[in-house]
Amino acid sequence: MKQHLGRQSGVQKVDVSLLDGKVDIVPKEDGQIDPAGVLKATYDSGVSVTEMGMTARGKIEKDASGNLGLQVAPNCFFAFVPNDLSSGLEALAGTATQVTIRGQLYKKPEGKKKGEASPPVKLLILQVQRKE
Amino acid sequence: MKTIGNRLAMAALLGVLFAPVDQAQIKHIEMRVEGMT
Numbered sequence: 831m832k833q834h835l836g837r838q839s840g841v842q843k844v845d846v847s848l849l850d851g852k853v854d855i856v857p858k859e860d861g862q863i864d865p866a867g868v869l870k871a872t873y874d875s876g877v878s879v880t881e882m883g884m885t886a887r888g889k890i891e892k893d894a895s896g897n898l899g900l901q902v903a904p905n906c907f908f909a910f911v912p913n914d915l916s917s918g919l920e921a922l923a924g925t926a927t928q929v930t931i932r933g934q935l936y937k938k939p940e941g942k943k944k945g946e947a948s949p950p951v952k953l954l955i956l957q958v959q960r961k962e
Numbered sequence: 963m964k965t966i967g968n969r970l971a972m973a974a975l976l977g978v979l980f981a982p983v984d985q986a987q988i989k990h991i992e993m994r995v996e997g998m999t
Binding site: 831851852853854855856857860862863865868869872876877878879880881882883884885886887888902903906930 | 987988989990991992993994995996997
């Protein structure tokens with residue numbers, strides 16, 4: 831799996847802890863990494879992802895459907911799962927304010943034995959680390 | 963004199979445009995997995 835993930839574009843370093851099933855991925859400096867691609871590559875390597883989280887910096891925007899989310903790059907947008915923290919960021923939509931967010935992108939549904947190859951990826955904000 | 967001023971202004975402009983900035987980006991990804999041997 832480590833080799834599988836290491837071949838993904840934008841991946842600089844992969845650390846795997848066999849003991850607790852934790853995988854840490856450090857993106858390259860340009861930050862151009864696709865979490866959905868990482869999820870699929872992990873699935874393709876025969877391992878099931880139970881949870882995926884990320885820390886990212888970007889601007890708060892709304893997509894064409896009006897969903898609030900984090901715009902990390904022109905072609906990289908993560909819609910928020912609505913919660914109190916995402917509501918608090920609504921006023922920043924469309925502004926130049928950069929926000930650093932730690933959140934959960936995927937969690938395997940309870941009771942499901944096998945994960946999906948390409949599940950929908952949405953950002954549940956766990957912590958707003960910085961606004962500037 | 964004017965040429966030097968123009969060059970300085972151009973250098974300052976280029977400096978601002980190409981200075982390293984703290985870009986929007988994904989800084990870290992972590993996963994919990996199962997079925998790993």
